[in-house]
Amino acid sequence: MQTARIEHTVAQDAQDAQDAQDAQDAQDAQDAQERSWELPLQYRASEELERFLGDPNNPANVISFHNVMQWDEQEAFPQAAVDELYRFGMNHYYVPAAYGGRFTSYEEFQSMARVAARRDLTTAITYSTLIWSTLIWVGGNEQQKRHLAKVLRWTKDAPTLAYSEEQHGADLVANHTKAVKTEGGYRLSGEKWPINRATRSGLVAVLAKTSDARDSRSLSLFMLEKRDLDPAQYSNLPRVKTLGLRGCDISGIRFNDCLVPESSRVGEVGEGLELALRAFQVTRTLCAGLSLAAVDTALRSTMQFAVNRRLYNGTVFDIPNARRILSDAFLDILICDCMATAAARGLHVSTEQFSVWSVVVKYFVPVTLERTTQQLSVVLGARHFIRERHMSGIFQKMLRDGGVVSLFDGSTQVCLHALGLQLRHLLKTRRREQLTDDGARRTRLTTVFSLDETLPVFDGTKLDLFSRGHDDVMQGLVAAINALRALQGDEALGVTVLSHLKQMAGVLEQALRDFDSALEAAAEAGQHPQSALMFGLASRYAQLHAASACLQMWLHNRDALDAFFAGGEWLVLALDRLLAQPQTQKPDLPDAYHQRVAQQLFYLFDEYRLFSIVPLALAKTESMAMNAKKEDRHEC
Amino acid sequence: MSANAVRKIQDIKVNETLAKQLESTLTEMLSKTLRIDAAEIDVTRPLPHYGLDSIDAVTLAGDLEDWLNVDLPSTLLWDYPTVAAIAGFLEEQLDAMPEVKAKLEGRVTESKKQGVIDKDDLDDLDRLDPQQMDELLSNLIP
Ligand SMILES: Cc1cc2nc3c(=O)[nH]c(=O)nc-3n(C[C@H](O)[C@H](O)[C@H](O)COP(=O)(O)OP(=O)(O)OC[C@H]3O[C@@H](n4cnc5c(N)ncnc54)[C@H](O)[C@@H]3O)c2cc1C
Numbered sequence: 001m002q003t004a005r006i007e008h009t010v011a012q013d014a015q016d017a018q019d020a021q022d023a024q025d026a027q028d029a030q031d032a033q034e035r036s037w038e039l040p041l042q043y044r045a046s047e048e049l050e051r052f053l054g055d056p057n058n059p060a061n062v063i064s065f066h067n068v069m070q071w072d073e074q075e076a077f078p079q080a081a082v083d084e085l086y087r088f089g090m091n092h093y094y095v096p097a098a099y100g101g102r103f104t105s106y107e108e109f110q111s112m113a114r115v116a117a118r119r120d121l122t123t124a125i126t127y128s129t130l131i132w133s134t135l136i137w138v139g140g141n142e143q144q145k146r147h148l149a150k151v152l153r154w155t156k157d158a159p160t161l162a163y164s165e166e167q168h169g170a171d172l173v174a175n176h177t178k179a180v181k182t183e184g185g186y187r188l189s190g191e192k193w194p195i196n197r198a199t200r201s202g203l204v205a206v207l208a209k210t211s212d213a214r215d216s217r218s219l220s221l222f223m224l225e226k227r228d229l230d231p232a233q234y235s236n237l238p239r240v241k242t243l244g245l246r247g248c249d250i251s252g253i254r255f256n257d258c259l260v261p262e263s264s265r266v267g268e269v270g271e272g273l274e275l276a277l278r279a280f281q282v283t284r285t286l287c288a289g290l291s292l293a294a295v296d297t298a299l300r301s302t303m304q305f306a307v308n309r310r311l312y313n314g315t316v317f318d319i320p321n322a323r324r325i326l327s328d329a330f331l332d333i334l335i336c337d338c339m340a341t342a343a344a345r346g347l348h349v350s351t352e353q354f355s356v357w358s359v360v361v362k363y364f365v366p367v368t369l370e371r372t373t374q375q376l377s378v379v380l381g382a383r384h385f386i387r388e389r390h391m392s393g394i395f396q397k398m399l400r401d402g403g404v405v406s407l408f409d410g411s412t413q414v415c416l417h418a419l420g421l422q423l424r425h426l427l428k429t430r431r432r433e434q435l436t437d438d439g440a441r442r443t444r445l446t447t448v449f450s451l452d453e454t455l456p457v458f459d460g461t462k463l464d465l466f467s468r469g470h471d472d473v474m475q476g477l478v479a480a481i482n483a484l485r486a487l488q489g490d491e492a493l494g495v496t497v498l499s500h501l502k503q504m505a506g507v508l509e510q511a512l513r514d515f516d517s518a519l520e521a522a523a524e525a526g527q528h529p530q531s532a533l534m535f536g537l538a539s540r541y542a543q544l545h546a547a548s549a550c551l552q553m554w555l556h557n558r559d560a561l562d563a564f565f566a567g568g569e570w571l572v573l574a575l576d577r578l579l580a581q582p583q584t585q586k587p588d589l590p591d592a593y594h595q596r597v598a599q600q601l602f603y604l605f606d607e608y609r610l611f612s613i614v615p616l617a618l619a620k621t622e623s624m625a626m627n628a629k630k631e632d633r634h635e636c
Numbered sequence: 637m638s639a640n641a642v643r644k645i646q647d648i649k650v651n652e653t654l655a656k657q658l659e660s661t662l663t664e665m666l667s668k669t670l671r672i673d674a675a676e677i678d679v680t681r682p683l684p685h686y687g688l689d690s691i692d693a694v695t696l697a698g699d700l701e702d703w704l705n706v707d708l709p710s711t712l713l714w715d716y717p718t719v720a721a722i723a724g725f726l727e728e729q730l731d732a733m734p735e736v737k738a739k740l741e742g743r744v745t746e747s748k749k750q751g752v753i754d755k756d757d758l759d760d761l762d763r764l765d766p767q768q769m770d771e772l773l774s775n776l777i778p
Contacts, residue, residue: 173690215682216690216714273690274711355694421695428702465694466710468701526668529692 037562040451042108043616045093046115052088055621056119057391068120069392075246077200081123082156085116091152094130096137096458099149105455106282106344110289111616117293118610121401122247124290129197132159132205134282136223138460139267139275144223151225157202159223162192162253163276170414172207172219172273177255179208179220185261186210186222191237193252196408199236200249202226207272219272222264233258244400278463280410281354284362285347287405288340291369292333294402296611298373299329301395302380303605317602322379327598328577330611332372335574336365337613338553339546342473346448348455350472351462356422357471359415364542366406373399413535420534422467423541424523427516429469434478445476449556451614474541477512477548481505483555492558492566496590501568503587504575508547511579515540547578553613564600565613569593654730654737658723665699666719679719690714700726704736 039047054061056068062084071078085091093109095101103109117124136148151157168174177190188208192198203225210220226234237252267275306316306326316322343361347354377384380395387393406412447453484505489495519537527534550571558566573593580586601611609615659679667674670686677686683693693713700722701708706729709715716722730737 171689173684213682213684215684215717216693216711217717274714277690418691421691422698425695425698425702464710465691466698468698526671528671 037560037565039616040560040614042105042451043111043614045108046111047616049088049090049112049115050617050619053084053116053119053619055619058621063116063119063123065119065392065394068122069388069394069397071247072122072397073387075241077249078120078123078126078247081120082127085123085127086156090116090127091130091156094133095149095152098457099145100153101149106286106347106458107341107455110286110340110344111614113286114289114293114296114610115616117290118296121290121294121398121404122245124293125245125401125404126197126248127158128286128290129158129160129201131283131286132161132279134279134460135159135205135221135266135275138279138282138463139221139271140223143263144266148223151203155202157225158197158200159203159205160195160197160201162195162198162204162206164194165191166193170411172276173214173216175207175209175219177206177208179206179210179222179260181210182259185259186265188222188234188255188258188260191252191254193237194240194250195252196245197249198251198253199239204253205266206255207276210269210272216273217270219276220269221266221272221275222260223266224260224264228261228264229258232256244397244402244404246400274465277355277465278460281358281463282347282460284358284410284415285340285343285354287409288336288343288361288365291366291402291405292336292340292612294398294405295329295333295369295372295376298376298395298398298402299326299333299601299611300605301391301398302326302329302376303601304391305380305383307602307605316379317598323598324594325375325379327594327601329372329376330597330601331570331574331577332368333611334570334613335546335550335578336368338550338574340365341451341613342448342549342553345451345455346472348458349444349447350470351459352464353467353470353472354463355465356419356426356467357473359410359419360471360542360545362410363412363415363419363539364546366402367412370402370406373402416535416538417530419538419541420529422469423519423534423537425469426467426471426474426541427469427519430471430475431516434475437479438475441472441475442479444472445479445552446556448472449552450560451557452560471545473545473548473552476552477508477544480548480552480555481509484551492563493568497568497572497593500572500587500589500593501575504572504579505551507579507584507586508544508551508575511547511581511584512544515544543578547575550574550578557613561613562615564596564603567596569596570600573597655723655727658726659719661703662700662719662722665696665703669696669699677719679723682717683713683719684717688713704730706733706736 053063056063056065058064059066061067063081068078068081070076071081089102090112092102093112094103096103113124113128116127130152133148133152136144140148163172163175165175165177168176175190177188177192179186179188186208188206190208192206198204203223206222206224207219208222209218211218234253234255237254239249239251242248242250266272303317303326306322309316312319317326339361343357346357350357377395377399380390383390384395384399387396410418447455485502487493487498489498515537518540522533522537554565554568554571564570569592572589576586576589603609604611604615608618608620610618663674663677663679666672666677666683666686666688669692670688672686688696694710697708697710697712700712704726708729712725713722716725
């Protein structure tokens with residue numbers, strides 16, 4: 001008994017000493033934070049946009065939570081917010097540099113969109129219809145490109161995407177809207193609904209049947225300018241009421257034998273579906289930014305509550321379970337951030353593979369982060385249900401608005417289906433090529449993952465409907481694991497963390513083997529590509545892709561990003577979060593890792609920085625910030 | 637899958653030219669993808685008619701690419717939407733790829749050598765359960 005107690009005390013002392021050491025380490029790490037890294041250049045424009053838009057907590061700023069919530073309550077179109085983005089010149093970032101615009105990379109673009117969307121998803125989703133210009137950049141002729149560049153840069157006309165019909169959603173080939181050839185152009189008839197910004201936009205990208213066959217070459221794409229049309233030949237449909245995005249112009253458009261000029265056709269006759277699917281590869285990838293933005297605000301709003309709300313002699317943030325939910329939410333963000341950032345960069349590098357990458361991202365990020373936001377509502381408690389007061393009630397708006405991301409632009413189901421169809425090819429190619437050290441792939445992966453590498457100019461002609469079994473992120477996994485195994489602990493990376501990382505690499509390898517055999521079994525059994533099993537496998541593939549993206553992002557940027565990132569505790573937990581299944585054999589991970597993540601979360605919250613692997617500086621109003629905190633304390 | 641169907645496939649394999657060999661292999665792939673009886677596939681009928689949707693068609697072009705080990709456009713089946721049209725396209729392409737062609741022709745000869753299934757074997761086929769039938773069929777597909 002006696003000995004046991006002594007042992008206990010010794011153990012306790014050791015634990016205390018360890019805790020003190022951990023705390024000291026954490027402090028040192030934090031001190032090193034500001035010094036040790038520099039914001040990658042491509043994130044400067046986002047910080048600039050942040051400063052321009054100002055602190056959303058300050059009602060004096062146009063896109064403030066206060067105003068945003070008022071517009072939402074009134075279901076008012078956020079015109080002032082849209083104008084504010086024009087005032088910054090955001091429209092120029094939708095036009096490639098070659099056509100006089102400021103677009104340089106999807107990484108920069110996505111980060112800027114995230115900064116705008118963290119204030120209001122309704123505004124961001126309205127504004128972002130400018131992204132349908134991608135159809136022209138990818139498939140238009142020189143004249144169309146030059147003209148659209150002019151329209152986007154010097155007017156406030158925006159394109160809208162009119163694909164869906166009331167009777168036909170995802171199945172585009174089943175569309176009814178027709179374009180019949182006539183002298184000088186086409187006669188369009190049919191109805192598109194529900195369409196975001198249909199009534200207010202000046203340009204309409206329409207997919208219409210140019211042949212009666214029900215096949216993949218029966219559709220052509222048109223980019224119409226409403227001002228060229230006879231107003232008697234088309235009409236806008238009434239706005240529909242929606243759960244989220246209540247200020248958006250979700251309406252539709254009807255064409256009544258409407259004459260449209262020949263020059264409005266984009267690409268060849270019959271090329272519509274192909275173009276639509278190729279452009280989706282860009283936009284689906286970028287959807288991740290919207291989800292990351294929504295969850296950033298949801299987490300910030302919850303933190304604002306959790307660190308100020310006092311109960312049981314502490315704060316909500318002191319309750320271990322609440323803190324764990326918060327730090328896990330932050331982990332989800334880091335995971336999705338790694339995946340989304342790699343994909344935004346990958347568009348420039350592994351462009352041919354985006355029939356796979358885009359659906360992986362479009363499935364995984366929105367679904368994961370919508371779940372994360374649901375989890376956060378548990379911590380925010382009553383306030384998540386209230387449409388005012390705590391940060392003007394922005395949380396529940398983000399929850400409602402954010403829900404649309406997994407649904408439009410190729411729903412979760414559509415993405416899993418498309419991914420499932422390619423799994424067999426992905427497995428075969430990975431098996432065949434993973435043991436060879438492909439120099440070209442290695443170079444591509446370095447460009448994709450090293451944030452300080454310059455990206456090549458995006459070339460949309462390389463977008464292809466089939467990746468031929470290639471997915472660099474997954475094909476690079478074996479090499480990444482080998483690189484991890486060769487690492488030695490250093491100043492930035494503790495030996496314990498490294499050893500846990502190496503163990504998690506083993507878990508990852510096992511998970512991949514299990515996945516491969518499950519997939520082979522499914523293929524042998526001739527599983528239906530839309531079966532629950534295939535969807536489950538596609539989902540698992542996306543998780544493995546995420547794990548691989550996290551590992552490679554870390555390996556390539558240990559020196560480029562902050563001490564928290566380099567420390568690797570988050571990565572151990574991220575891999576654990578992605579891979580663990582009930583039967584998984586895995587190491588016991590110390591609570592200190594979770595504490596480290598929680599600490600970084602608090603630091604970023606307190607310092608007004610984005611919850612991200614690249615925690616750029618957010619706008620703050622000095623006096624406001626103090627007041628907001630005090631005010632909240634009163635209210636809580 | 638009836639024994640009749642198997643006989644039909646086998647006959648094609650044994651007796652026909654490269655174009656037919658291509659057609660029969662394509663028919664097999666399709667019947668697998670679409671889960672319909674190969675005998676039901678008319679080589680001159682547009683594939684969407686059998687329920688092959690746009691992205692299925694892209695994946696199938698990938699299967700063909702794998703099988704022939706040549707680069708093919710991913711929209712091949714959009715532009716050549718019947719079995720006969722695809723086979724015709726491939727045959728033309730193969731003229732420019734003597735190596736691949738020789739390999740395929742080798743296969744044709746090989747299957748000719750194996751001879752026709754005799755009557756007794758065909759009766760046996762009728763007694764196979766669906767799984768055995770599947771196995772047999774997958775052995776027939778190159
Ligand atoms: C707010 C909002 C804005 C929108 N904006 C636009 C816009 O700007 N432009 C535009 O063109 N459309 C827009 N849409 C329409 C949106 O893209 C449609 O939801 C989409 O076209 C799917 O149509 P559907 O929901 O009617 O479902 P359908 O496509 O008819 O599908 C019904 C259900 O079948 C299942 N399913 C469908 N496909 C598959 C598959 N491949 N595999 C497995 N299961 C499947 C899914 O469960 C799906 O929910 C918008 C919708 C909303 C709500």
